Amino acid sequence: MDLNEWRPYRITTIADVFKVYFRLAKKYTIRMEYDLEDYKNRRINFTFGNLRRASIDFIRFLLVSVFLATMILARDTESILSAKSFETMLEIDRIDLLFLLYMAVSSLLEYLWIYTFWEILVYDSAYNEFIAIQYKFDDSKLESNNKRLLLKYFIIRGYLMGIAYKIYALFFMGIFTILSHKHYALYVTDQVTLLDLVSVLIPFFILMYHLIFVSGQMFLVMFCFEFSIRFLRIRFQQLCSSATIQINRLNPLPTRFMRMYYEIYANIAKFNQSAQNYFFVTELLSKINMIFLTVFYSKQTQLKSSSFLILYISVQMIVNTTLVYHMVSFFATKNLLYYRSLLINFIRFQFVTKRTSSPLYTKARPRNLISMKAKRYDCSADLKKNFFLQTMPSNMIGFTCGRLFLITSYKYVELLLMNLIFILLFYKKLLLKEL
Template sequence: MEMKDWRPFRIESVGEIFQKYFDAMQKYIYRIRFTSAEYQRKEMRLDFKRFRLSLWACIRTILQCLLSLAIRFNRNEEVNSSFEFLKEKLDLDIRKFNLIIFLCILFMESYWLFSFHHVINYRLRIVNVFDDCIKNSDRILFLKNRQHLIDGFVLVSFIIGTIAKITKIILLLLYCSVAAIIIYLTSILHNPIAIIVIVFFMFVSIQHFDGFSNIVYVIMIFFSFTLKFYHIRFKELIIRLRSIVSAIRMRNTFYYIESFAIRHLNEDYVKICDQIHRINVHTSQDFMFMELMFKYVMIFSTYQLQKYSISHFMVIVFVVLTLQFFLINHALYFMAAKLPISNQLYYQLSVNIDARIQFKTMRKFQKRNGPAICTKLKANTFMQLVNENRVGLSCDGMYLLTKMKLIEIFSLNVVLNILIYKHFIR
């Protein structure tokens, strides 16, 4: 498939390539909305989206634990006394109370359907990215504004990072409280396997929340590196473009500018991903190990759930809680998995295969320089993969993570929740 519709209708000056290049970078990787006025006032918008989703998942998990306690432990004296106290104070029937909690959980679970739909069906229209840069003159960046961007980003990173650490402490205390309640209300002390599973999940949760609290600082380092990297690249790009424009005819100007800019965009992106891969190679291995252990514990808990064991039923509630936070606060995992070995090979093979297919197709219809056509097609193949969503483009940014990985994690979440609600209904 050839790229024919992504190009803008006109290019007024060669200097606009700078703005297009920078805007493509920020939309592809970080999706930061900005204007030149905000840079001058040193104002940056605080994004609490993941923080809100974390609280949303936390409330949903608390409701799941309450409903499981109300239904599965209705013969326990401590639980009965607690619900009797609520019944006297709120004048609420226990069945209505369970129904209200169950409906609230279902309402909160509906968020996964919308979020999963947006992630899977997301398409980045390349033509909109470049057209916006030409039409919006107030978004043109100047050299002095880049320092305002870095200063503001450092401040925002510090604020959000502090809030994330406080959230981590609160969630860990909640984990410990729920674990203490489970141990106190059940006979889990007589089941060493269940104790090992809960201790393992406590360890995994601590590691996961610690990584989530440090994500903004990791992004800050990468963002500063990206600004410096692109600033150096643009100097070379503009100089070479000016020499090309002066040496060719005007009717071929757009073709050479488009080919040169897109080819370097592809090369720079691969270089940045290589740097990220070198920095995060150990982090990505840790997260891959965590994902593997998640699957083993999920299989074990699902098998034990078939025996209708109360303790293992609460263990699978822990599984769902950790899995949902794993899905919501996914930024560090995706950043660590941007370019692992498997995805890197997949990306290179996809580019080479698509370039060969297009080269053979074009060679049948027109006789031109073979290596030049193949280079041009390889550069545009990156845009094609993005437009066709074949490199795993998510709503938060570009990650070389396939759709099948998202579908697999989402399916595990759905299956485990169905098992829990199946016991709730009974």
């Protein structure tokens, strides 16, 4: 990724942000080159030339899986391709657990690619439709302060995530350099043959390259995914904040608010059609990481820097998932809070309107004031507003984890507590087994 593209003068509108997101998604998630006009007109080029990147990435995934499976199965042998030999060189106990974790992570990411590719193949991609809507987003719908904060967040955080991605890439290439040096030393001392040296270094180079590719998905694409959620959250929060201003006015539920609410709800629902699968995969990855974290930590006889770094990366993945869930749980919770506020004020407004139009009230008031109050009362408009308020608590606004559950604040806290209990019980089971 070219970090120069994250300079402030390049990113001036929200549409520019989603153009960067779409470009990164095509490189790491979709793995195919096309534009939204091709998708809209069903003219995407599905030739081998356009699918070459996806084919190479999938073949690399298969080669890495075979390489890791070979090392796991040959763990206790004296072969240079055994996990035992890598444990000695990297000074890590039970490195085969790390290989199993990476196979699970890469397999789930490949599943996401197949799922996304199939949606594009049949021209039924909710993600593409969501991006197309944001390409035409009018920045005037955002308050100037909110727009400035969003763009500043994207530029600074995106630049830092790009640097982190490059650091991880250099780190993985550094591991390859160290292992190459150690294996070459074995070759010089005639402990391994040239064929053994080549049979280890080539697959390991492919593994490191694939790790860099996965890091791009984890850092760059997931950051843009997080920004999309933050963008929708700020829009929804801004809308609800503007509604609270109407509390002391004669019209507590203006038509403009309902129209904007439907628009934001449609955007969230459209994005959720694609995002729900990603949330399901991240939840699976979080649970797999917890199991790995507990088992791997219990198997370390001595916690060295290499083992600590692996544990840190695993914890980071769990924490990132937790933070995203916390951000997403905002929608359903705030929707209910604003619904209650709007309902109370709307009932108060209706009560005042009914009272002022009653016969007892009209006898004691001037006629011109009575006619003015009568003009303000519109039965059809009240029916629409009543129907709108009735649908607010049941419209399931927000994001779902697959088709399992809606991510609310209650579900977020429940998952957090369950994860802590899960780790404690799993670790207790391992301790009892060792004793």
